[in-house]
Every structure is written in C-alpha cells, then in structure tokens.
Amino acid sequence: MTTDTPTSGPTPAASVGSSATVIHEGLPTQLPDIDPDETQDWIDSFNALIDERGRERARYVMLRLLERARQKQVGVPALRSTDYINTIPPEREPWFPGDEETERRIRSYIRWNAAVTVSSANRKGLEVGGHIATYQSSASLYEVGFNHFFRGKDHPGGGDQLFLQGHASPGIYARAFLEGRLSEQQLLRFRQEVQHGPGAGLSSYPHPRLMPEFWEFPTVSMGLAGINSIYQARFNRYLAGRGIKDTSDQRVWAFLGDGEMAEPESLGAIRVAAREELDNLTWVINCNLQQLDGPVTGNGKIIQELEANFRGAGWNVIKVVWGREWDALLARDVDGVLVNKMNSTPDGAFQTFSVESGAYNREHFFGPDPRLRAMVEHMSDRQIEKLPRGGHDYRKVYAAFDAATKTVGQPTVILAHTIKGWTIDALEGKNATHQMKKLTKDDLKKFRDRLYLPISDRDLESAYEANGTAPFFHPGADSPEIEYMLERRRQLGGSLPKRVNRSKMLTLPGDSVYAELRKGAGNHKVATTMAAVRLLRDWMKDPEIGKRIVPIAPDEYRTFGMDSMFPSAKVYDPLGQTFESVDRNMLLQYKMSPQGQLLHEGISEAGAMASAIAAGSSYTTHGEQMIPFYIFYSMFGFQRTGDQIWAMADQLARGFLVGATAGRTTLTGEGLQHADGHSPLLASTNPAVVHYDPAFSYEVAHIMRSGLERMYGSTEEHPQGEDVIFYMTVYNEPVPQPAEPADLDVAGLLKGMYRVTEVEQGEGPRVRLLASGVGFPWIDEARRLLAEDWGVRAETWSVTSWNELARDGVETGKWNLLHPDEAPRTAYVTEALGDDTAPVVAVSDYMAAVPLQISPWVPADYRVLGADGFGFADTRPAARRFFQIDAESVVVQALSALAESGEIDPARVGEALAKYRIDDPTAVADRSQEGGAA
Ligand SMILES: Cc1ncc(C[n+]2csc(CCOP(=O)(O)OP(=O)(O)O)c2C)c(N)n1
Numbered sequence: 048m049t050t051d052t053p054t055s056g057p058t059p060a061a062s063v064g065s066s067a068t069v070i071h072e073g074l075p076t077q078l079p080d081i082d083p084d085e086t087q088d089w090i091d092s093f094n095a096l097i098d099e100r101g102r103e104r105a106r107y108v109m110l111r112l113l114e115r116a117r118q119k120q121v122g123v124p125a126l127r128s129t130d131y132i133n134t135i136p137p138e139r140e141p142w143f144p145g146d147e148e149t150e151r152r153i154r155s156y157i158r159w160n161a162a163v164t165v166s167s168a169n170r171k172g173l174e175v176g177g178h179i180a181t182y183q184s185s186a187s188l189y190e191v192g193f194n195h196f197f198r199g200k201d202h203p204g205g206g207d208q209l210f211l212q213g214h215a216s217p218g219i220y221a222r223a224f225l226e227g228r229l230s231e232q233q234l235l236r237f238r239q240e241v242q243h244g245p246g247a248g249l250s251s252y253p254h255p256r257l258m259p260e261f262w263e264f265p266t267v268s269m270g271l272a273g274i275n276s277i278y279q280a281r282f283n284r285y286l287a288g289r290g291i292k293d294t295s296d297q298r299v300w301a302f303l304g305d306g307e308m309a310e311p312e313s314l315g316a317i318r319v320a321a322r323e324e325l326d327n328l329t330w331v332i333n334c335n336l337q338q339l340d341g342p343v344t345g346n347g348k349i350i351q352e353l354e355a356n357f358r359g360a361g362w363n364v365i366k367v368v369w370g371r372e373w374d375a376l377l378a379r380d381v382d383g384v385l386v387n388k389m390n391s392t393p394d395g396a397f398q399t400f401s402v403e404s405g406a407y408n409r410e411h412f413f414g415p416d417p418r419l420r421a422m423v424e425h426m427s428d429r430q431i432e433k434l435p436r437g438g439h440d441y442r443k444v445y446a447a448f449d450a451a452t453k454t455v456g457q458p459t460v461i462l463a464h465t466i467k468g469w470t471i472d473a474l475e476g477k478n479a480t481h482q483m484k485k486l487t488k489d490d491l492k493k494f495r496d497r498l499y500l501p502i503s504d505r506d507l508e509s510a511y512e513a514n515g516t517a518p519f520f521h522p523g524a525d526s527p528e529i530e531y532m533l534e535r536r537r538q539l540g541g542s543l544p545k546r547v548n549r550s551k552m553l554t555l556p557g558d559s560v561y562a563e564l565r566k567g568a569g570n571h572k573v574a575t576t577m578a579a580v581r582l583l584r585d586w587m588k589d590p591e592i593g594k595r596i597v598p599i600a601p602d603e604y605r606t607f608g609m610d611s612m613f614p615s616a617k618v619y620d621p622l623g624q625t626f627e628s629v630d631r632n633m634l635l636q637y638k639m640s641p642q643g644q645l646l647h648e649g650i651s652e653a654g655a656m657a658s659a660i661a662a663g664s665s666y667t668t669h670g671e672q673m674i675p676f677y678i679f680y681s682m683f684g685f686q687r688t689g690d691q692i693w694a695m696a697d698q699l700a701r702g703f704l705v706g707a708t709a710g711r712t713t714l715t716g717e718g719l720q721h722a723d724g725h726s727p728l729l730a731s732t733n734p735a736v737v738h739y740d741p742a743f744s745y746e747v748a749h750i751m752r753s754g755l756e757r758m759y760g761s762t763e764e765h766p767q768g769e770d771v772i773f774y775m776t777v778y779n780e781p782v783p784q785p786a787e788p789a790d791l792d793v794a795g796l797l798k799g800m801y802r803v804t805e806v807e808q809g810e811g812p813r814v815r816l817l818a819s820g821v822g823f824p825w826i827d828e829a830r831r832l833l834a835e836d837w838g839v840r841a842e843t844w845s846v847t848s849w850n851e852l853a854r855d856g857v858e859t860g861k862w863n864l865l866h867p868d869e870a871p872r873t874a875y876v877t878e879a880l881g882d883d884t885a886p887v888v889a890v891s892d893y894m895a896a897v898p899l900q901i902s903p904w905v906p907a908d909y910r911v912l913g914a915d916g917f918g919f920a921d922t923r924p925a926a927r928r929f930f931q932i933d934a935e936s937v938v939v940q941a942l943s944a945l946a947e948s949g950e951i952d953p954a955r956v957g958e959a960l961a962k963y964r965i966d967d968p969t970a971v972a973d974r975s976q977e978g979g980a981a
C-alpha cells in the first residue's frame with residue numbers, strides 16, 4: 048500500500064490476491080445485525096452530530112472514521128472520489144533533494160527555447176505548425192522527472208521507459224539542446240525533415256522511425272500511449288517471469304493529456320494494470336482542463352471524473368491540484384467553505400479564473416461567500432492572481448512522483464492540475480491556443496520578463512527583424528545550470544529520451560524444422576492456419592529461438608487449434624493458477640503460470656496489439672530479441688487496430704501478425720461482420736508491412752522462414768535485421784496440400800508469384816490463371832473444366848503477395864523515372880508473365896481491388912474476379928457463387944476474355960453461362976462443404 052497517500056488506495060482487505068478483490072462497492076448491510084441496540088446507538092449519535100454541528104462536520108467525521116478503519120485494516124469499500132484538493136497534505140510532503148532555484152532557471156530556459164522552436168517554425172514562408180501551449184503547461188511535470196526520477200539507459204537496473212505526450216516534443220528537444228545533444232540549427236529545422244538532408248531536421252512528434260537514436264516510443268496518436276504503456280509494463284513483468292531479463296528495477300512512465308483521456312484506448316485497459324498489480328507503471332495526466340479547441344469538460348470536473356475511474360479500477364490516485372500558496376488558506380478553512388467552493392466550481396469556470404485578474408478572482412471565486420472573502424482579505428490582488436495550480440508547483444509535483452515510485456501493489460496515476468500555455472500571457476488558458484503558433488515581439492518580451500531571462504530588447508528585436516523569431520537561449524556549457532542538469536542525468540544513467548539497440552541477433556533454425564510442411568499432406572486436406580500453427584509449435588521447440596517466441600491471441604487460441612499449447616507452454620499469469628481448472632482431467636487443460644509463454648489477452652485486440660508492439664520492440668527497448676506471433680480473426684486486425692499497427696511500424700517493432708480465418712467466403716456461417724474481404728488492401732497502406740497470402744503449407748514454410756531471416760537474422764544489407772512486420776493471411780478451410788515441387792521457384796514465391804502448373808502441350812486457345820490463398824483450388828478446378836468442357840488450356844500461378852508485386856511495380860517505375868539514361872528495369876510481374884499474349888484471369892477471396900493493384904504491369908488482357916460487397920452467412924459454395932469467384936466463374940471469365948480477343952466463338956460464353964448458372968447462387972443449394980466450423 049501507499050505510504051504517502053493516506054486518503055487513497057483500496058482498503059487492505061481489498062488488496063489483490065485476497066478473496067475480497069472482487070468486491071468493488073459492497074456494503075455490509077446484508078449481514079445479519081448481531082447487536083441491533085448497539086447499531087442504533089451509533090446511528091443516533093451520527094444523527095445528533097448532523098443536527099448539532101451540521102453536515103460539513105458530519106462529513107468530516109465520517110471521512111476520519113473511514114481513514115481510521117483503513118488504518119485498522121477494517122475492509123470498508125474505497126471512496127471513488129475525494130475532495131478537490133491535493134492527495135498528499137503538506138505535512139506529508141517529502142524533503143526535496145534538489146536545488147529548486149537552479150531547477151527553476153533550467154525550466155525557464157527550456158520553456159523559452161521550446162516556444163521559440165515552434166514560433167520560428169512558423170516564420171513567414173515556412174509555417175510548418177507546432178504546439179506551443181502544451182509543453183508550457185507540463186514543463187514542471189517533465190522537469191521533476193528528468194532531474195530526479197527518469198533513469199537512463201546506463202542505469203544498472205536497465206533504465207525507465209518514457210511515453211511522452213507527443214505534441215510536447217518541442218520541450219523535449221529544448222532540453223536536449225541545453226544538454227548539448229541537439230544544435231541550435233536542428234531546433235531551427237523543427238518539422239523540416241527532408242529539405243535540409245537526411246537527419247538534419249527534427250520530427251514533429253516522437254517518431255522512432257524518423258529519429259531512431261532519439262525517440263523510443265511513438266505517442267502522438269491520442270490514446271495509444273495509454274494502452275501501449277500498460278502492456279509495456281506488463282510485458283516487462285512477463286520478461287522477468289520467463290527468466291529472460293530482470294526488469295524489476297525499471298519503470299514505465301506515461302505522460303498523457305486530459306483531453307486524450309476521452310479516447311477508449313486510454314481508459315480501456317486500466318483494469319489490466321490494476322489486476323496485474325503493475326506498480327512499475329506511473330501515469331502522469333496533464334490536466335490543463337483543455338483540449339485543442341475548448342474545455343475538456345467545461346460543465347464537469349475532469350480530475351474528479353478521472354479519479355473515480357481510476358480508483359474504481361483499482362489504481363493509486365494522487366491528485367496535485369493546488370500549489371503551496373493555497374496550503375495556508377486550506378489550513379484556515381475550518382468551515383469547509385473553500386473546499387466546498389473547489390469541489391463545486393466547474394472546469395469551465397476554473398479556466399476563466401485562470402485568465403482573469405486577481406480582482407476578478409476575489410470577486411467571483413472568493414467573493415460570493417463572506418467567509419471566503421474574509422479568508423483572502425490580507426492578500427493583494429496580485430497575490431490572488433498568482434495563486435498557482437498544483438501541476439506548476441515543483442515541490443508538490445516532486446512529492447507526487449516520489450509517492451508514486453514508492454507505491455507497492457498498484458499502478459499510480461498522478462492527476463496534475465495545470466494551465467495551458469502557463470507563463471506565456473498571450474496563450475494562458477485561452478481556448479484558441481492551438482491556433483496561435485507564432486509569438487509577436489511583444490508576446491516574446493513579456494514571456495522573457497516572466498522567465499527572468501537575460502536577453503536584451505535589442506537582441507530580441509534584431510533576431511525578430513532578421514527571421515521573425517527570437518534568439519534561442521543557452522547559458523553556456525560550463526554554466527552552473529548546465530553542469531547541474533548534466534550531473535543529474537549522469538547520476539540517473541544518462542540522457543533521455545534515447546533509443547539504443549543492444550540486442551544480439553539470433554541463430555535461426557535450419558532446414559529440418561521446415562521439412563514437415565514442405566512434404567505436403569498426401570491425401571489429407573489441411574487448412575493453412577493449421578500449417579502455420581504446426582510450424583510455430585516446432586519453432587517453439589527450437590533451443591535458440593523457442594523461448595523467444597511470444598504467442599499472442601485475444602481469446603481465440605482454441606479456434607486456431609492452439610489449445611494443445613496450454614498444458615506445455617501455459618498461459619502467462621503473474622498469480623499462476625489459484626484454482627483447480629474445470630478441465631483439469633482433460634489432456635489439453637487450461638494452465639496458467641507466472642512463467643507461462645502464451646499471452647492470452649481476453650477479448651481485446653487492442654491489448655493484443657499492444658503486447659505485440661512491446662514484444663516486437665523488445666530488441667531495442669530491452670536488448671532482448673523476442674518474436675511476437677499474434678494470431679487473430681483477420682477482420683479484427685487492420686480494420687480494428689490499424690492505427691496501432693501504424694504505431695508498431697513507427698516503433699520499428701518486428702514480428703508476425705497472422706490474420707487467421709481470412710477471406711470473405713471461408714468463415715462459413717459468420718457473415719457480414721466477420722468476413723474479411725479487404726485486409727490485404729489495408730495492410731498495403733502500411734509501408735512496413737509485408738503481406739503474404741499463402742495457398743499451400745510449403746509456401747507457409749518459406750514465408751515464415753523468410754520472416755524470421757529478414758527480421759531476426761543478420762544480412763549484409765541489414766546486419767541488425769530489417770524493420771518490417773510480416774502479415775500473413777491464413778484460412779480455416781481444409782484444402783489439398785501438395786508436396787513442394789522439386790524445382791520450386793522460391794525467389795518468385797517470396798517476390799509474390801510463381802507458376803504452379805505449365806500449360807499443356809497441344810493446340811487451341813490458352814489462358815493464364817492467377818490466384819492467392821484459398822482461391823488456388825478454384826483456379827485448379829477451373830483449369831480442369833476449361834480443358835474438359837471447352838478445350839482451353841490453362842496454366843496456373845500462385846500469387847503469394849499482390850501487395851509486394853504492386854510495390855515492386857511502383858518502385859520500378861520510380862527508378863526508371865530517375866534513371867532516364869540507363870536501361871529501364873522491368874517490374875517483376877511483367878518479367879514473370881513474359882511476352883505471352885494469352886489473357887490473364889485473377890481471383891482471390893478478397894475484393895477485386897486487391898489483385899487489381901498489379902494491373903499496370905500485367906502485359907496482357909487482365910480480368911479480375913473479387914468478393915466485393917458485404918459478406919453474409921451461408922455455405923462456401925453459395926457465397927462463392929454469389930460473388931462469382933468460384934471455379935465456374937473463373938471459367939466463364941476466361942472464355943469471355945478469349946471471345947473478346949477472337950480466340951473463340953462468342954456464343955460459347957453464353958453456353959457456359961447457361962451451363963454453370965454463375966449468376967444464380969441457388970444453383971449450388973445442395974453442394975456440400977467440409978470443415979465448416981470456425
Ligand atoms: C487520435 C488523434 N486525434 C486527434 C489528434 C489531434 N490532436 C493533437 S493534440 C490534441 C489535443 C490534445 O488535448 P489534451 O490531451 O488535453 O492535451 P494538451 O495539449 O491539453 O496537454 C488533438 C486533438 C491526435 N493527435 N490524435
């Protein structure tokens with residue numbers, strides 16, 4: 048339990064691990080009253096207290112009783128919200144070990160340089176935007192962290208992990224400038240990452256991909272820092288549980304905005320952090336009561352609302368609402384009028400009070416109640432105006448951070464009340480701060496005065512005339528301030544943020560592990576999902592990489608045939624298994640363990656993605672290569688968590704995303720919401736994602752092997768592995784699995800297409816049929832029908848990746864554009880299909896746009912069939928007939944192409960249509976299917 052926060056946290060009886068954990072708001076009234084007279088005495092005396100001393104006093108006594116009950120370990124339910132005051136009372140604040148005045152000066156320099164960075168990025172003719180006000184509200188929060196708490200990469204414990212508010216980046220750059228990590232020129236090139244050459248500019252927000260030695264965690268998509276930080280902290284525990292790394296002395300810090308808390312991903316996983324007792328996690332929410340264009344909850348109180356949410360979820364909550372100047376006032380508040388005013392003033396009003404004068408505050412905040420007015424009679428208007436919010440009081444913030452790091456058994460959230468744009472008069476508390484990106488000469492002068500900076504009017508004006516901005520300020524590398532801040536960072540393990548890659552590459556398994564899949568399945572039909580899981584299981588037995596694999600699934604392990612891993616690999620749970628499982632007598636019983644390898648995420652694709660990101664970036668965040676293998680319903684991958692996959696790419700995380708039950712017609716019976724006809728297209732939009740859609744188990748083997756080699760192996764071009772993510776779509780439909788052909792074109796397979804069957808010798812028209820994934824059997828059948836019924840010879844191609852083929856085409860075009868004097872290159876599709884003129888018909892279980900991606904490079908008549916439109920529930924044959932993607936539809940499409948080119952009599956197309964009735968799904972009503980259940 049917390050030592051410094053007497054009014055926070057659940058009661059000891061409700062601590063995790065005890066049976067009372069599940070009681071959230073229980074009242075003991077259902078217990079039989081064993082002494083009604085005694086109970087009545089207590090109630091009577093409480094009534095008397097209210098009658099004689101009033102409700103305020105009664106409330107006070109009740110709160111004291113609750114506090115006492117907690118101290119005495121009586122399990123009363125926790126309060127969900129407390130008064131609108133600091134959680135840590137002044138008498139419990141710890142000694143502050145720093146030099147407050149030096150740290151104030153450092154903060155001033157950083158504030159100044161941060162604002163000038165943004166302002167100069169908006170000088171005339173450049174105008175690339177930026178946020179000024181956010182960092183000004185959170186400067187104290189960050190600086191307490193940097194000077195006293197955040198441990199760097201060289202700290203013996205391994206260092207802390209920082210998720211920073213993305214649009215506070217100017218402040219983080221400004222600190223790095225003072226520390227000598229960034230130059231003035233780089234600050235001037237904020238948000239200009241290309242025009243000055245590679246690496247010369249600074250990225251707008253924390254983008255590890257763009258600044259790979261600086262930023263570690265991308266955060267600016269609101270909400271993702273919340274959920275990702277929780278799963279990062281959990282993954283740190285997992286690494287320790289698995290015996291891979293001691294992470295016990297590492298802390299995850301996440302800085303978030305109060306507006307950002309409205310994103311479902313912000314609050315959606317907080318119960319996970321509480322349930323798993325993540326006391327290695329601290330959130331700092333910068334409660335400036337504003338988002339971009341207005342108040343967060345003008346009529347409400349965001350700090351109170353968040354407090355209730357977090358307390359209800361089981362977090363330790365520390366509110367830092369008021370600066371020290373309020374302490375004396377609160378100490379005199381014997382009637383509770385001040386607290387009452389604080390409790391009942393809505394955020395919108397506080398925002399107004401923050402921009403108005405002392406006189407206005409005296410009149411409207413203190414004024415209406417004579418007792419309140421009297422409380423500030425001794426103060427000048429100026430003093431009243433200067434009464435600060437808690438998040439700007441360095442010592443109060445220090446006390447909160449200190450308490451957070453000493454809290455055991457719970458994650459902590461610090462709710463810091465701040466003012467947006469604090470210290471810049473032109474911005475403070477205004478709704479339109481986001482629009483103001485540039486400071487005028489006057490604004491800058493006032494700002495300088497407020498920060499007590501030794502910059503002369505002349506210097507300021509001449510810089511302004513020269514480039515529309517102010518000069519940066521650096522006190523000199525040997526100034527006491529810089530020496531102080533550098534010394535603090537040395538003590539704490541080096542500068543932050545910083546990204547390092549200290550991992551060792553892995554020795555990867557050799558041929559033998561792939562032999563099984565390459566053998567095929569003889570007469571059996573096997574789904575590609577089963578093939579992938581089979582190989583995964585064999586990988587997990589490998590002495591080198593086995594323990595580094597992190598299987599992840601949101602609830603669906605059984606669906607994907609992975610329940611066989613339960614008894615051996617076990618499900619990770621920090622508490623182990625405290626109960627006898629219902630299936631304990633079964634072979635494949637559910638088994639939990641603190642050393643468990645499987646991450647079983649509940650029904651949270653967002654949580655599963657956050658785990659995949661943590662595992663996939665472990666090579667850099669922990670120096671330990673881990674291999675996430677995240678398997679999910681393909682519909683709920685890119686469609687639902689695409690933004691997280693984008694962040695995964697930004698974080699340079701690697702790993703396998705496996706869209707199982709892929710396709711619009713394979714997941715028979717599930718229908719519209721489940722039937723994925725487009726995830727390859729969504730995947731194509733992420734530049735780091737390499738998508739494959741294998742048809743055969745031997746293709747699965749080559750693709751998974753290539754993924755391992757590219758991401759976890761060392762090559763000349765990528766000695767530390769490639770920053771890509773493998774996305775593989777696999778199906779639950781059993782299909783024939785031929786053995787790998789002896790002369791398999793592996794290079795073609797990995798580039799995206801290779802020929803499976805050659806056209807037969809002989810006379811007559813020819814077509815070429817292309818299919819991916821589960822569509823291959825359709826073209827195989829079409830080939831037979833074309834030959835038997837229509838005398839048309841067809842060759843078949845397996846397209847393993849429409850996306851990679853299209854990318855190659857685009858890149859080839861660009862290369863040719865830039866090299867007019869050299870022999871033009873040929874796109875791989877064009878090269879593979881050669882100068883043959885036979886028409887090409889493509890089909891897949893996705894919308895037509897997926898195969899259409901390659902059309903510019905197909906050197907012949909190109910026809911595409913696709914599953915366009917919403918899915919529905921029915922058998923596979925019915926669905927395929929409905930979309931016109933089955934074998935018969937391929938035949939009609941092929942004939943139609945041949946008729947148009949004059950190769951066959953056009954009447955034959957009508958004949959085929961009449962024969963197959965491809966426009967009529969009822970024609971397949973009695974056709975059976977196998978292996979339907981998902
Ligand atoms: C998902 C997403 N939506 C919108 C934005 C645009 N955006 C950037 S900052 C911001 C306001 C953030 O407000 P808050 O979280 O309160 O942070 P503050 O600047 O007040 O500290 C918004 C909406 C974004 N970055 N991400």
Ligand SMILES: [Mg+2]
Pocket residue numbers: 304305306307333334335336337338343
């Ligand atoms: Mg805000």
